[in-house]
Amino acid sequence: MAFISKHENLYDAIMRDSSFEIQAPCGGNHRCGKCKIRVMQGNLPIHDAERRHLSEEELLLGVRLACAHPDCEDDCVCEPYREHVSYTICSIHEETFESVKEEGFAVALDIGTTTIAAVLIDLYEGKILREKTFLNPQSRYGADVITRIAQTAKIGIEPLQSILVKKIEKELASFDGYAWKRMCVCGNPTMMHLFAGVDPSSIGQAPYRCTLDTYKELPGQQLFPNWKHRFVIQLLPPISAYVGSDVVMGLYSTQIMKQDKTKALIDLGTNGEMALYHDHRLYVTSAACGPAFEGGNMSCGSGAVSGALCRSGYDEKWHYETLEQAPVCGICGSGYLSIFHQALDNGLLEPDGYLAKELFFHPKAVVNQKDVREFQLAKASVIAAFLCMCRHASISVSAIEELYIAGGFGKYARPQDLLALGILPDKLSGRLHVLGNSALRGTCQYAIHQDIESIEDIRNRSECLLLAGDELFTQLFMEHMMLEICNEN
């Protein structure tokens, strides 16, 4: 709960209170309409932005947008407005790893822009004892890494670092009593910088470089003074500013370079990182495809939370499923894929993306024309980057023997939807392998084996492609905007 005085800037006041749960994907720029709060006392008039973004029902409940009241019209008391309650993410819980019979415990941590996953490992048995997944509390400072970097320029690194570290400390309370020796951390470069308290601004400006660009160890007490046992924090290194240690650890876990085969890995998250291994070289790039696949920027978009529409079917009328069979609260990435695929097959959606009529499933699950356009941009960006990477390596798509799909979204997405919508080339049908959270899996393996030379080998053999401003990318991006099967060789 927060108390705000008349004439105070409501958004700033709430941002100062780090215990107030709020999301602000666009960073308080009046664009996204997601920084919802509920006014319990006080009278705040309804602004245009609020009429645009909030439902009648929400307005009646006293829901407002924090960013719409820079000069608060009344003394008021606000509380967080929660639409989504529980969060599910793919689990690696059941797995065991080959161990080297070292005594003791370790923690593996994967810090994503949206979600954080942590596990406690028994090093001797190679077994996972505890697992925790939770939302990254920095979402109050923006949904994507660029918005968060821009925030650090305004308010400094400390608020973003401390809210993250405190949240991890709180969530890992159930690991207490195991006195782990080390905490191995991977994540995208921006998250790694913010976790370690290093200025990420060089990532946000051309020529886009990491300041924290090597493997680094910190004493546990430096970030977590409240934990009394001694442990070392191992910060895993990135390949480039947009291909982070999470991708490195994913590659490490697939052992992509161990066999002499042409293989690729793709993470369909916000940054769309991908890698291609061919002829002893590793080509890596990222296709800033935006958060569309994770439900961001979509009118009824939602993360993979309980109640998100995740599957659909059509026979004269629509039917659908939600995650955990909970009441509908929105549509998640795999839900959109399934809907677009069905709509395309049944002539409700044209291959050029024209949607004659909104698709209605539920008042909280509607697909409109703008959603299709957002999706087309994300889709075109992924396939264009993928084809660009192949051309750069001078291979045809059909030379790829296996394609691994990493990331939480990839876990729920069905390969047939990815192929039918042209997100991935049709030629790879039958060669797709869904991995789930390979970054966390790789980090667990590293926690056990501690073979930094394998990690360095991945980095040394990598060649990074920067797609912004690349002519071939622009051309492929335009050519693949249509929702149809990609028949590239």
Add this chain to the structure above:
Amino acid sequence: MNELMEEIKTLMPKGKMNEVNALVERALKEGVPAQTILQEGLLQAMDIIAKKWADGTAFIPEVLITARCMNAAIPLLEPYLLEEKEAERPVVVIGTVQGDLHDIGKNLCALMLKAKNFKVIDVGVDVGADKFVEAVREYQPMVVCLSSLLTTSMGNFKVVIDALQEAGLRDRVKVAVGGAPITPAFADEVGADIYTEDAVALADTLLQYC
């Protein structure tokens, strides 16, 4: 003649560059004035697609494909468009500000402006304030358009505007800003004169300044 123009208008959104060029040449041979081919063929095709974009029935690829066809056909007409002197076309300088290498949105704006018969000087991506100042001094444009896709680089709009002020050029040129994270409020805050939501609206808005 009308048939030829109709055919040009049908083929352009389909990206049939060679066929469109052939039709333009045929029309010239048959004695259709270059100005008519430009106005009633090429520019009308652009107008149709721009309207479709505005009402959500067309998308970036169709606009780009059409604009590319137009750009390919214009050089064929140029020798016949003598009466229209280069100096009379309004000039626009456009570029992506420092810290940002993204160019798809900026290129789209340049294409739409060319379609409205502006002379467009594209200074590229990751462009520093000094280079913008230099271009404004050299080309004396009516408007300078600044693009930024990244929240982290949009602050550089102000740097460019301040540099124009310092060089004593600010009151001689209008400044337009745009890009995904930009809002009208932000455009005001940095002291820009023009903000539009997309490339089609930009071209339409700049026409009003001619």
